[in-house]
Amino acid sequence: MLGYHFKNRQLITSALTHPSAVENKPVYYSYERLEFLGDSILGAMVATDVFEKFPEMDEGQLTRLKISLVSGETLSEVSDKLGIGDMIIFGESEKGTGSRGLHSALENVYESIVGALYLDAGAEVTHTFIKKTLTPYMVAERAERPISPKSRLQEVAQHDLHCAPVYKLTDEEGPAHHPTFTSVVELQGRRIGRGVGSSKKEAETAAAKNALEYLKSEH
Numbered sequence: 001m002l003g004y005h006f007k008n009r010q011l012i013t014s015a016l017t018h019p020s021a022v023e024n025k026p027v028y029y030s031y032e033r034l035e036f037l038g039d040s041i042l043g044a045m046v047a048t049d050v051f052e053k054f055p056e057m058d059e060g061q062l063t064r065l066k067i068s069l070v071s072g073e074t075l076s077e078v079s080d081k082l083g084i085g086d087m088i089i090f091g092e093s094e095k096g097t098g099s100r101g102l103h104s105a106l107e108n109v110y111e112s113i114v115g116a117l118y119l120d121a122g123a124e125v126t127h128t129f130i131k132k133t134l135t136p137y138m139v140a141e142r143a144e145r146p147i148s149p150k151s152r153l154q155e156v157a158q159h160d161l162h163c164a165p166v167y168k169l170t171d172e173e174g175p176a177h178h179p180t181f182t183s184v185v186e187l188q189g190r191r192i193g194r195g196v197g198s199s200k201k202e203a204e205t206a207a208a209k210n211a212l213e214y215l216k217s218e219h
Contacts, residue, residue, distance in 0.1 A: 002113070002129065006120050015112040016084075018105055019176040020091030031112035038115030042070055045130050054140060060155050061143040067151040068142040069134055072107040072201050078133050079106035084113075091176065104199045149208035156215065157187055165211070167204045170194075183207045 006012045015034050022029035043066070050057070050065050057065070068074065079085065088105050110133075117126040147155070150165075157165050171182035183203035185193040192214050195206025 002117070004117065004121060004125060004129070006116070008120050011116040011120050012113075013089075015116040016087050016109060017089045018091060021089045023091060023176050031109055034112035034115035034119075035108045036115070037118065038111035038113065039070075041118050041126060042111055042114050042130060045127050046070055046134065049131065049134075050138065053138060054143075057140075057143060059158060063154050063158075064147050064151050065138070065140075065143040067148060067154070069137055071148070072104070072199070074134075074137055075110040076103050076106040078137070079110045082133065084109055107199075107201070149205050149212055153185070153193075153208040153211055156212070161187060163188055165208070167207065169200060169203070185211050187211075 011034070014029060015031050017030045019030040019032060027033055046069050047062075047066050050062055050069070054062065054065070085102055085106055088102075088109055090105070114126055114130065117129055153165050157163055166186045168184050168186065169181060170184050173180045173182075178198075180196060180198065181200050181203040182194070182196050183200065183206075184191050185195075185204070185207040193207040193209070193211025195203045195208070195210055197203035197206050
Protein backbone atom coordinates (compact mmCIF):
# COMPACT_ATOMS: atom_id res chain seq x y z
CA MET A 1 0.00 0.00 0.00
CA LEU A 2 2.67 2.53 1.03
CA GLY A 3 5.76 0.96 -0.45
CA TYR A 4 7.56 1.54 2.84
CA HIS A 5 8.34 -0.75 5.78
CA PHE A 6 8.16 0.94 9.15
CA LYS A 7 11.05 0.56 11.55
CA ASN A 8 8.73 1.49 14.41
CA ARG A 9 5.72 -0.76 13.87
CA GLN A 10 3.77 0.92 16.64
CA LEU A 11 3.61 4.10 14.57
CA ILE A 12 1.78 2.51 11.65
CA THR A 13 -0.43 0.48 14.01
CA SER A 14 -1.48 3.64 15.81
CA ALA A 15 -1.98 5.43 12.46
CA LEU A 16 -4.53 2.79 11.43
CA THR A 17 -6.34 2.52 14.77
CA HIS A 18 -9.64 4.34 15.28
CA PRO A 19 -10.14 5.80 18.80
CA SER A 20 -13.15 3.50 19.31
CA ALA A 21 -10.81 0.49 19.25
CA VAL A 22 -8.66 1.71 22.15
CA GLU A 23 -11.10 3.44 24.50
CA ASN A 24 -9.67 3.98 28.01
CA LYS A 25 -6.13 3.51 26.70
CA PRO A 26 -3.50 6.28 26.32
CA VAL A 27 -4.17 8.62 23.38
CA TYR A 28 -1.10 7.51 21.44
CA TYR A 29 -2.68 4.10 20.78
CA SER A 30 -5.03 5.65 18.20
CA TYR A 31 -4.47 7.91 15.19
CA GLU A 32 -5.50 11.19 16.82
CA ARG A 33 -2.05 12.59 17.71
CA LEU A 34 -0.52 11.44 14.43
CA GLU A 35 -3.45 13.01 12.58
CA PHE A 36 -2.66 16.35 14.24
CA LEU A 37 0.97 16.17 13.12
CA GLY A 38 0.13 14.88 9.65
CA ASP A 39 -2.41 17.64 9.03
CA SER A 40 0.26 20.33 9.51
CA ILE A 41 2.90 18.52 7.46
CA LEU A 42 0.44 17.78 4.64
CA GLY A 43 -0.64 21.41 4.46
CA ALA A 44 2.92 22.70 4.25
CA MET A 45 4.03 20.19 1.62
CA VAL A 46 0.95 20.63 -0.56
CA ALA A 47 1.33 24.42 -0.35
CA THR A 48 4.93 24.08 -1.54
CA ASP A 49 3.92 21.81 -4.41
CA VAL A 50 1.13 24.01 -5.77
CA PHE A 51 3.31 27.13 -5.38
CA GLU A 52 6.03 25.56 -7.50
CA LYS A 53 3.76 23.85 -10.04
CA PHE A 54 1.52 26.85 -10.80
CA PRO A 55 3.69 30.01 -10.96
CA GLU A 56 0.91 31.89 -12.79
CA MET A 57 -1.64 31.51 -9.97
CA ASP A 58 -2.39 34.33 -7.57
CA GLU A 59 -2.76 33.92 -3.83
CA GLY A 60 -6.50 33.30 -3.95
CA GLN A 61 -6.20 30.56 -6.57
CA LEU A 62 -3.37 28.87 -4.67
CA THR A 63 -5.47 28.94 -1.51
CA ARG A 64 -8.48 27.37 -3.23
CA LEU A 65 -6.37 24.67 -4.83
CA LYS A 66 -4.58 23.80 -1.61
CA ILE A 67 -7.79 23.60 0.40
CA SER A 68 -9.38 21.44 -2.28
CA LEU A 69 -6.45 19.02 -2.16
CA VAL A 70 -6.42 18.63 1.64
CA SER A 71 -10.22 18.54 1.96
CA GLY A 72 -11.95 15.61 3.56
CA GLU A 73 -13.58 14.71 0.27
CA THR A 74 -10.25 14.40 -1.56
CA LEU A 75 -8.37 12.63 1.21
CA SER A 76 -11.19 10.13 1.72
CA GLU A 77 -11.25 9.34 -1.99
CA VAL A 78 -7.47 8.88 -2.10
CA SER A 79 -7.50 6.65 0.99
CA ASP A 80 -10.30 4.55 -0.45
CA LYS A 81 -8.36 4.01 -3.69
CA LEU A 82 -5.30 2.98 -1.67
CA GLY A 83 -7.36 0.32 0.11
CA ILE A 84 -6.86 1.93 3.50
CA GLY A 85 -10.48 1.33 4.49
CA ASP A 86 -9.86 -2.41 4.76
CA MET A 87 -6.93 -1.81 7.11
CA ILE A 88 -8.47 0.57 9.65
CA ILE A 89 -8.94 -1.00 13.08
CA PHE A 90 -12.38 -0.10 14.41
CA GLY A 91 -13.95 -0.78 17.79
CA GLU A 92 -17.31 -2.54 17.98
CA SER A 93 -19.12 0.73 18.75
CA GLU A 94 -17.95 2.29 15.47
CA LYS A 95 -18.71 -0.62 13.17
CA GLY A 96 -22.39 0.26 12.98
CA THR A 97 -21.98 3.88 11.91
CA GLY A 98 -21.85 3.03 8.22
CA SER A 99 -20.38 5.06 5.38
CA ARG A 100 -20.29 8.39 7.22
CA GLY A 101 -18.03 7.00 9.94
CA LEU A 102 -15.80 5.37 7.35
CA HIS A 103 -15.56 8.58 5.30
CA SER A 104 -14.31 10.52 8.31
CA ALA A 105 -11.89 7.75 9.30
CA LEU A 106 -10.43 7.53 5.78
CA GLU A 107 -9.64 11.24 5.85
CA ASN A 108 -8.14 11.09 9.33
CA VAL A 109 -6.02 8.02 8.62
CA TYR A 110 -4.48 9.57 5.51
CA GLU A 111 -3.25 12.42 7.72
CA SER A 112 -2.10 10.06 10.46
CA ILE A 113 -0.10 8.02 7.93
CA VAL A 114 1.60 11.23 6.80
CA GLY A 115 2.51 11.93 10.43
CA ALA A 116 3.77 8.38 10.99
CA LEU A 117 5.86 8.44 7.81
CA TYR A 118 7.41 11.76 8.81
CA LEU A 119 8.46 10.42 12.21
CA ASP A 120 9.74 7.09 10.92
CA ALA A 121 11.22 7.95 7.53
CA GLY A 122 11.66 11.71 7.40
CA ALA A 123 10.47 14.52 5.15
CA GLU A 124 11.67 13.15 1.79
CA VAL A 125 9.81 9.84 2.00
CA THR A 126 6.73 11.61 3.34
CA HIS A 127 6.75 14.14 0.52
CA THR A 128 7.14 11.34 -2.03
CA PHE A 129 4.03 9.62 -0.64
CA ILE A 130 2.03 12.85 -0.77
CA LYS A 131 3.11 13.61 -4.34
CA LYS A 132 2.41 10.07 -5.51
CA THR A 133 -1.12 10.04 -4.08
CA LEU A 134 -2.24 13.66 -4.62
CA THR A 135 -0.56 14.67 -7.90
CA PRO A 136 -3.47 13.27 -10.01
CA TYR A 137 -5.74 15.75 -8.21
CA MET A 138 -3.34 18.70 -8.53
CA VAL A 139 -4.99 20.35 -11.51
CA ALA A 140 -5.64 24.03 -12.19
CA GLU A 141 -9.40 23.53 -12.54
CA ARG A 142 -9.68 22.88 -8.82
CA ALA A 143 -8.55 26.45 -8.14
CA GLU A 144 -11.65 27.76 -9.93
CA ARG A 145 -14.25 25.67 -8.14
CA PRO A 146 -16.75 27.25 -5.73
CA ILE A 147 -14.76 27.83 -2.60
CA SER A 148 -15.46 26.52 0.87
CA PRO A 149 -16.07 28.77 3.90
CA LYS A 150 -12.53 28.07 5.12
CA SER A 151 -11.03 29.04 1.78
CA ARG A 152 -13.14 32.20 1.56
CA LEU A 153 -12.18 33.24 5.10
CA GLN A 154 -8.53 32.67 4.26
CA GLU A 155 -8.83 34.95 1.23
CA VAL A 156 -10.63 37.68 3.17
CA ALA A 157 -8.14 37.55 6.04
CA GLN A 158 -5.09 37.70 3.80
CA HIS A 159 -6.49 40.44 1.56
CA ASP A 160 -7.94 42.72 4.25
CA LEU A 161 -5.79 42.01 7.30
CA HIS A 162 -2.65 40.37 5.88
CA CYS A 163 -2.90 37.48 8.30
CA ALA A 164 -4.22 33.92 8.38
CA PRO A 165 -7.14 32.53 10.40
CA VAL A 166 -6.18 30.40 13.40
CA TYR A 167 -8.46 27.49 14.28
CA LYS A 168 -8.58 26.06 17.79
CA LEU A 169 -10.35 22.97 19.06
CA THR A 170 -12.09 24.03 22.27
CA ASP A 171 -14.20 21.02 23.16
CA GLU A 172 -14.74 17.35 22.37
CA GLU A 173 -17.74 15.52 23.78
CA GLY A 174 -19.44 12.18 23.43
CA PRO A 175 -18.17 8.62 22.97
CA ALA A 176 -15.39 7.77 20.53
CA HIS A 177 -17.86 6.33 18.00
CA HIS A 178 -20.02 9.46 17.96
CA PRO A 179 -17.99 12.52 19.03
CA THR A 180 -18.97 16.17 18.79
CA PHE A 181 -16.22 18.74 18.25
CA THR A 182 -16.33 22.47 18.90
CA SER A 183 -13.86 24.78 17.18
CA VAL A 184 -13.31 28.53 17.18
CA VAL A 185 -11.48 30.68 14.66
CA GLU A 186 -9.42 33.76 15.50
CA LEU A 187 -8.00 36.64 13.49
CA GLN A 188 -5.17 38.63 15.05
CA GLY A 189 -5.98 37.07 18.42
CA ARG A 190 -9.68 38.00 18.25
CA ARG A 191 -12.29 35.25 18.22
CA ILE A 192 -14.69 35.83 15.33
CA GLY A 193 -16.39 32.47 14.79
CA ARG A 194 -17.48 29.25 16.47
CA GLY A 195 -18.66 25.96 15.00
CA VAL A 196 -19.75 22.46 15.98
CA GLY A 197 -19.43 19.26 13.95
CA SER A 198 -18.99 15.50 14.02
CA SER A 199 -15.35 15.88 12.92
CA LYS A 200 -12.68 18.50 13.54
CA LYS A 201 -12.80 19.69 9.94
CA GLU A 202 -16.59 19.91 9.99
CA ALA A 203 -16.39 22.04 13.15
CA GLU A 204 -13.75 24.28 11.56
CA THR A 205 -15.90 24.72 8.44
CA ALA A 206 -18.86 25.73 10.61
CA ALA A 207 -16.63 28.16 12.52
CA ALA A 208 -15.40 29.71 9.26
CA LYS A 209 -18.98 30.15 8.03
CA ASN A 210 -19.91 31.79 11.32
CA ALA A 211 -16.87 34.09 11.05
CA LEU A 212 -17.79 35.18 7.52
CA GLU A 213 -21.28 36.08 8.70
CA TYR A 214 -19.78 38.06 11.57
CA LEU A 215 -17.37 39.94 9.30
CA LYS A 216 -20.18 40.73 6.88
CA SER A 217 -22.28 42.20 9.71
CA GLU A 218 -19.38 44.48 10.68
CA HIS A 219 -19.44 46.23 7.30
